[in-house]
Amino acid sequence: MTDNPKDMSCEEFQERLPELIGSGAAAASHPHVQKCELCRAFLAELEAIAAAARELFPIEEPSDRVWEQIQSAILEEEGKPSAK
Numbered sequence: 001m002t003d004n005p006k007d008m009s010c011e012e013f014q015e016r017l018p019e020l021i022g023s024g025a026a027a028a029s030h031p032h033v034q035k036c037e038l039c040r041a042f043l044a045e046l047e048a049i050a051a052a053a054r055e056l057f058p059i060e061e062p063s064d065r066v067w068e069q070i071q072s073a074i075l076e077e078e079g080k081p082s083a084k
């Protein structure tokens with residue numbers, strides 16, 4: 001086993017990718033991405049999904065009010081009398 005990121009396999013890299021992105025690291029500048037076209041495409045796809053998710057759930061406004069609305073919507077849904 002090696003810790004050299006350049007010797008990382010695609011599988012290893014893709015396993016670490018969510019971690020990389022989550023930590024705020026620039027995944028695009030990772031040595032493996034630099035030399036691997038496959039993982040470059042994979043990363044681009046992942047970033048497109050992440051961007052779409054940010055649009056749907058803007059983390060810029062994590063207000064308690066929004067969370068309360070989500071919570072009450074869930075409770076309402078659960079509290080509905082079922083047809084069973």
Ligand SMILES: [Zn+2]
Nearest residue numbers: 010036038039
């Ligand atoms: Zn790769």
